[in-house]
Amino acid sequence: GAVVSQHPSRVICKSGTSVKIECRSLDFQATTMFWYRQFPKQSLMLMATSNEGSKATYEQGVEKDKFLINHASLTLSTLTVTSAHPEDSSFYICSARVPSGGGGTDTQYFGPGTRLTVL
Amino acid sequence: GQNIDQPTEMTATEGAIVQINCTYQTSGFNGLFWYQQHAGEAPTFLSYNVLDGLEEKGRFSSFLSRSKGYSYLLLKELQMKDSASYLCAVRGPGGYQKVTFGTGTKLQVIP
Numbered sequence: 001g002a003v004v005s006q007h008p009s010r011v012i013c014k015s016g017t018s019v020k021i022e023c024r025s026l027d028f029q030a031t032t033m034f035w036y037r038q039f040p041k042q043s044l045m046l047m048a049t050s051n052e053g054s055k056a057t058y059e060q061g062v063e064k065d066k067f068l069i070n071h072a073s074l075t076l077s078t079l080t081v082t083s084a085h086p087e088d089s090s091f092y093i094c095s096a097r098v099p100s101g102g103g104g105t106d107t108q109y110f111g112p113g114t115r116l117t118v119l
Numbered sequence: 120g121q122n123i124d125q126p127t128e129m130t131a132t133e134g135a136i137v138q139i140n141c142t143y144q145t146s147g148f149n150g151l152f153w154y155q156q157h158a159g160e161a162p163t164f165l166s167y168n169v170l171d172g173l174e175e176k177g178r179f180s181s182f183l184s185r186s187k188g189y190s191y192l193l194l195k196e197l198q199m200k201d202s203a204s205y206l207c208a209v210r211g212p213g214g215y216q217k218v219t220f221g222t223g224t225k226l227q228v229i230p
Contacts, residue, residue, distance in 0.1 A: 034217075034218070036220075042222070043206060043220045043221060043222045043223045044162070044206070044220045045220075046217060046218070046219065046220075049217060091159075093161050093162075095218075107152065107164055107167050108152070108164070108218055109164060110154075110161040110162050110163070110164075111161060112160070112161050113160065113161040115159075
């Protein structure tokens with residue numbers, strides 16, 4: 001199956017610093033990637049849709065200047081949390097859309113997630 | 120918009136069968152997913168339904184009725200390792216085909 005990786009898996013940073021999270025599709029090209037955030041005991045909340053070569057589409061209530069998304073290539077999307085604060089501490093998960101060529105399932109595969117802790 | 124409802128928690132016995140229901144109301148529909156998520160881990164893909172009917176994949180089956188806005192995930196021969204949250208997610212219309220997740224059903228399998 002399709003493999004999506006994320007780096008780093010865990011990060012602890014001081015309040016006010018910026019953190020970059022990478023999402024890569026390892027064995028396929030992903031024109032569309034999605035960034036989710038999940039707080040403890042809650043479901044995944046879509047933050048933004050990342051499109052290769054164009055601006056990301058942000059969900060209502062998500063600050064685009066705080067959560068910078070760059071989809072520079074067909075295999076890499078990055079999420080930068082700028083000026084992080086303790087309330088940004090969460091589990092950040094990316095997913096990549098796998099096209100359904102050849103009769104396969106058009107679905108999304110998730111990266112392993114990045115746990116961000118802001119002190 | 121989209122609204123997805125699932126039971127919050129369920130408990131079932133090892134070796135038994137459990138059915139997890141999901142109802143949805145959407146402004147557009149382009150498929151329904153079921154994912155399994157263990158605590159502290161990312162979701163893993165289980166199934167995808169876009170047409171009405173039952174899709175079977177080993178111990179897991181998923182059913183969809185588009186006219187009723189209803190799906191269920193059926194788990195047979197439950198194992199302890201099946202204890203996890205099960206997320207129902209609906210893909211919307213449009214070019215980006217955004218996927219919206221329900222709050223998930225936490226399943227506990229007991230001996």
